[in-house]
Amino acid sequence: MSEELSKLPLNVQERLLRLQQLQQTLQSILAQKQQVEMEKTEVDQTVAELQKTAEDAVIYKAIGSLLIKAEKPKVTEELVERKELLDTRSTVLARQEERMRSQIKEAQTKLQEDLSPASQPSS
Numbered sequence: 001m002s003e004e005l006s007k008l009p010l011n012v013q014e015r016l017l018r019l020q021q022l023q024q025t026l027q028s029i030l031a032q033k034q035q036v037e038m039e040k041t042e043v044d045q046t047v048a049e050l051q052k053t054a055e056d057a058v059i060y061k062a063i064g065s066l067l068i069k070a071e072k073p074k075v076t077e078e079l080v081e082r083k084e085l086l087d088t089r090s091t092v093l094a095r096q097e098e099r100m101r102s103q104i105k106e107a108q109t110k111l112q113e114d115l116s117p118a119s120q121p122s123s
Contacts, residue, residue: 012114019107026100033093040086047079 005013050072053059061070 009114012111015107015111015114019104019111022100022104022107026097026104029093029096029100033090033097036086036090036093040083040090043079043083043086047076047083050076050079 005016008016050059053072055072057072059070059072059075060067061075062068
């Protein structure tokens with residue numbers, strides 16, 4: 001493959017490498033986005049369970065490997081704040097994903113133009 005790559009013009013090689021970098025970045029963004037969505041779901045489920053418990057119920061919160069007694073309103077407030085932060089992060093990642101997809105499409109178009117026989121200068 002690298003032997004075939006070295007036969008391509010330098011500008012095409014550079015575009016191809018750039019396209020691969022963009023695709024790797026997109027994969028990273030998608031993985032982060034999935035992780036954020038999973039955490040949002042977990043926070044939602046936790047808040048839902050907290051709403052089912054009595055106001056005076058004993059609540060414990062995990063801090064590292066310890067469980068610490070906590071007040072329900074404070075834990076609920078922390079979870080709501082965490083959800084807001086995750087929503088913001090999700091929005092940012094969605095914008096990054098959109099921008100990456102656009103850049104990939106543009107890079108693919110330019111690469112196809114470079115590789116199409118019609119764009120080759122006639123000798």
